[in-house]
Amino acid sequence: MLFLSNCLIASEDSPALIPAHVLVENGRIKAIGNGLTKPDQAREIDAKGRILMPAMFDAHVHFREPGFEAKENIASGARAAINGGVTGIVMMPNTSPALDNPATIRTVLEAGRATPITVLTSGCITKGRHGKELAAIDGMRNLGVKMLTDDGDSVYDPAVLYRAMLYSKEFGMFFASHCEVPEIAGLRALTEGPTAFRLGIKGSPACAEEIIIDRDIRLAHATGAHIHIQHVSSALGMETIRWWKDRGDVKVTAEVAPHHLLFSEDDIGDFDTNYKMNPPLRTKLDNAKLLEGLKQGVFDLIATDHAPHTAFEKSQDFVSAPNGVTGLETALISLYHYYVHSNVFGWDLVVKRYSAEPRRFMGLEPVPIAEGKPAEFLLFNPEGSTTFTADYMQSRSQNTPFINQTLRGSIDLVVKDGTILLER
């Protein structure tokens, strides 16, 4: 039994925070109210000034297992998630071997069940993510896979994706697209722009991404499939999605990653590989337009594209260093630091886009702070601060622009099914 006194409760419905005491019993929220008194056997946590909100859910993470466990594995990834207030995730299938068959998916899901968080996985559209033969789609569906994606690459041949959509649209599954024309994207290290020229690296123009955003939505439109556009990085990409959504005759959803909201090519400096990811950072104008898209609901989800890489890999030259930054441990605090704290948007947007909607998207019930609901929440201290040192981070990798930076806010408590997973 847990008694959280004097909480400020956040929800997806209103920017207002509701003060109340919350009683947790048997893994569920038993009662909420100002007149509650602490039962004798309950442990009390004085939450005065702190915000109680549903735990986050990240629909785009790379846990690297099997194949790249030096970067991350499912256990360390789950610890990183908890550290960032995230209690459920969706793994991407670009492991080695790729998650393109029931046997591998079963192994991954078993490892996930050994962690305290909800581990879901996507499955490949094509075998080995090679873009040619269809993966064992029905076998993966039987294990509960809902999202099909060749994340890391687009499905090169539109006819393959078209067929896959026709084949599986009745299965209740959906497609998630990493959007990129490889011939135009080139080395996929940097956006085309002043930084790419200054550093002497062939740039990847935003049109390389926008062309496939449009192509894949058109394919979904033609086939009736549900398409989800991953990690949108450009203003015109966002506008393309808005245009299709406004038509209302295609099932399209989209996500934005915190790093594409917060950073631009200007931050790369002299080859700082902690700002190298794919799609690449674009311009400050893109940052502003993506933020507008998030506030206006063009983006259904915030997802981090948590992409761990070892210090050795990231110490290489900019072109050789792999794409990706970690995000699970920094997302919530950075969203507070840069946006909620300065009233750019409220906690309701964070709860909606990083907790409730991602769960609905994956066919799960959201976990609002409401009587009778599962106790799956976090306690956030807006007066606290967090320094992202190597000691603080639970991920096996620390490839993040936030390394050793101090941001406002701290995650003080994470609870899932009534069990305390983190307390600081």
Added chain:
Amino acid sequence: MPRKDLLDIHSLSREEIISLLDQSTPFKEIFTRSVKKVPALKGKSVLMLFYEASTRTHSSFEVAAKRLSADVTNFDVPSSSISKGESVRETIETLQAMRTDYIIVRHGRSGLPAAIAKMTNASVINAGDGAHAHPTQALLDAFTLREIYPDLTGKKILLIGDILHSRVARSTTEIFLRLGACVAWLAPGSLLPLYPPAGVTCFTDYETAMRWEPCALYLLRVQMERQDVQYFPSLREYHRVYGITEARLKRIAGEGIHIMHPGPVNRGVELCDAVMDYPLSLINQQVENGIAVRMSVLYSLKPNGE
């Protein structure tokens, strides 16, 4: 605080640039003596790590290091473990264990010398990395033109050729701008960046560019082989539209315009044969000055721990 590495022009202050250039003059004077050697780097070791083929830059650095009495070792890339798949990190750790004082590195990937510089206490000199930077080329270009025009303020320099893929274009443009000169680029639209840096004028038409009245033309090597998808139809067409043809050379001579080139030249592409005998060509001076400037750079850098 002395500088450890020379990775690009961007990170140098104007004072450092001027000092490196001014200091090159006494080194150049050594070349006319019967003994062309000074003991400045006696007992120091210089390692040449060239992942990309190079004759001119490699020998220029080697001569410069030897004229400073340093011991020069060539790390022979094709026969080394690098070609057996060893990562750059392991190679650098090996070199670190050899207690090399200076590493001169050329590599096809932009940013690799910067990555090496972070791994080692040795001074790293970038001898050309991808399309990023070639700082000693820029210094020798500035030194050479300053021999003609001691004050480059307001002087107009037109770079012609493959700007997009050229590390020379980037570094040389930057140094001329920092010394107060005006820089313009002339190239087919496909070989110009979409986002040129501030202060650079771009031309795609030869006649328009010449009306800008440059005092020097800086020709860049143009190649077909670097291109994944074609940037222009043929070398013949390039020569006709952007090359220094014989007819154009006559006009250039009449206007007293100097010609520079980082070498090696492609005869019949960026220039016609006659340019090689053109009295206002500075191409040979560039080669000679390259040694003096590189001596100046080696002399100025200080490895960690010194």
